[in-house]
Amino acid sequence: MSSYVHDREVVTPGQILSNDHRLAGAYTYVYGGKVYAAVAGIIQLRDSKINILPAKSPYKPSESDPVVGIIIDSKPSNYEVDLGWHLVGFLHNPGRRSRMRLQIGDVVYTHVKHSGIRGVFLEGGRELVKIDRGLLIRVSPVKVPRIIGKKGSMLQILNSESGCKIYVGRNGLIAVVGESPEREFAVASAIKMIESESHLPGLTERVTHHLRKKIIGGEIVGED
Amino acid sequence: MEKTEQRLITEDGRRIDGRALDEMRPVRIEAGVLDRSDGSAYIEMGKTKIYAAVYGPKEAHPRHLAQPHKAILNCRYHMASFSVEGRKAPGMTRREIELSKVIREALESVVILEEFPRSAIDIFIEVIQADAGTRTAGLTAASLALADAGIPMLDLCAGIAVGKVEGKIVLDPSEEEDKKGEADMPVAMTPRLGSIVLLQLNGRLTSAEFREALNLAKKGIEVLYELQKKALSKKFESATPLGEE
Structure with a gap:
């Protein structure tokens, strides 16, 4: 493996990690066929990839992630859910037929249905859990x-x-x-x-x- | 009697504060200094003292400014009203607006903005005490604050000014040298990628002088870059988990 780093080494952005672009893992980028670090963190060599485990990183929603959020707005067809880290997710409002009524300030547990160019969409239906105490x-x-x-x-x-x-x-x-x-x-x-x-x-x-x-x-x- | 004028460079090649021509002021760089920000940094270059803070990525406001495929950077370079001799009006001056723009453009070339579509990243650079070289020091701190926030970037960037004083090219001019000198050239680079992200020139340099100045700036930037890396790893060694059990 043509790698310049060892496991658990601390790296900083821009540091060269490898000459082999196939080894590029999480939080790295490929430039001119070589792999560089994109964030500061600790190297994890896993699944024949060079991954970086950052000490701090903004949350990036991806499909089927379990999330906890707070309802911050209720609209005719959608609820807006605060996911923290300046992120807002959308939850479909099933209207009157719904078995649960959500209000601003309620805390919910659900999964990310889809996250893309149009925003973060959360799973309604059976997977949705309303947390009313705790x-x-x-x-x-x-x-x-x-x-x-x-x-x-x-x-x-x-x-x-x-x-x-x-x-x-x-x-x-x-x-x-x-x-x-x-x-x-x-x-x-x-x-x-x-x-x-x-x-x-x-x-x-x-x-x-x-x-x-x-x-x-x-x-x-x-x-x- | 001949008028006595204070020389900026002595016979033996020392500057008014005793530095050699290619010597920087004492530098201190720290990462993660502000608790309430997502990422922050502090830099001290001689008497220049600057804080930088990063917030986000968050929703871009006003909404029409958001880009569907990438994040936008908002940068504010501001000098505190007590940062200079005499009081500076607290609002954004023409100069501060310009510097905000050049710093933003420098950072746009290193941050991987495509990672956060539709969002905005806010960068605040607050000059607490100004003694020349604030735009480059501010950029150095801002790039460290971005790295501290865990925002993916191609490289850290660092900047330093070079000046021409009494016919000599000097590194990191102080306020007095900047005022009385013939030229001032702030330079910022991404050392590992080797690209120049900011270059301005106030005054005149011959092409030979320009080349000399640029090489001198590169030397200074390397030193700053090492300090940035040190500040980052120091922070991470105390806070990062050693892998999952």
Whole structure:
């Protein structure tokens, strides 16, 4: 492999990564047959491609992404949904036949149906979930895969330890719905911990420990 | 008696602030200095102090300005009213509007705008203290702020001014050298791609002098570029996850 970088190396925009244009992965660009970095981040060599994992990146919606959003406007045929990061999605308004009535300020969980030149369109119908209680937290979209974990492992821990239902949006908005506010706040603090300590080893154990400490019989026991 | 005039360059080739002809002022560059922005940077070149902030990509307003296939850049270069000796009126002057435009055009050539169709990226460059070379320093900070925001770009760009003072080509002129000198030439480049993204010239240079000035600017830009990369990686080493578990 004709590559100039090794795994987990920190790169900056414009840095040459490879002479082989076929290796171009996420957040790279090809110029004159060579691969360069387009953002600052950490190299990930995966699936015989050079990918960059940026520390910060604006959310770019793509098809079938799960998202959490807030209804900001209600129009005769559409709802406008704030997806955070200055993004607005459109949700078809089924009118009176709908099984649920949405109002400005409601939080919804759904998927991206289509994202293109005309805007971001969200899935209505069966996939749409209205979240009427709980906590809404916001994290950086690049950290969302860490909150989900490998094959959903981290999410499973959060879920089983706290008993809360967690709606994770790829856009970085996360809704936590639990039996008691104490449990919800415990999950919120665990998510914030994942976001800030995602680069340190042994994260799974620390998250489990953190949650157990916070929730004993649904009560917060001491601080930290 | 002969009128005594302060010389800008001494007999042994030192400038009024003691620098050599090809020496820059002390530089400090930092990334991610403003919490509420999506990306930000701070630059200090001698007494010149500038903050740059990036917001977006967000919806383009007014709507008719949005491009269906790419993002638009909005750039505002502004000098704080306390940034110069005597007070500057806080509004945008003719000069600031022009500099906003040249900086925007320089950045348009490095940012991959096609990544964010229909959106706008706002860049604010605020000069806190001005002592010559603010447009190039502002551009240097703005490009770092864009990279800090995680916006894909072809390369970082950095800029520096070169001047002609008492017949000599000098790097990074200070306010006094700029005022009394014969020529001032701000240059900005994308070092890795090797293209010039901003070049203005105030005054006159012979073609030999121009070439000398451009080479000198390249040397300065390389130094700034290294500092930009350092500022970026420093930020990232403390904040980036080491891959997914």
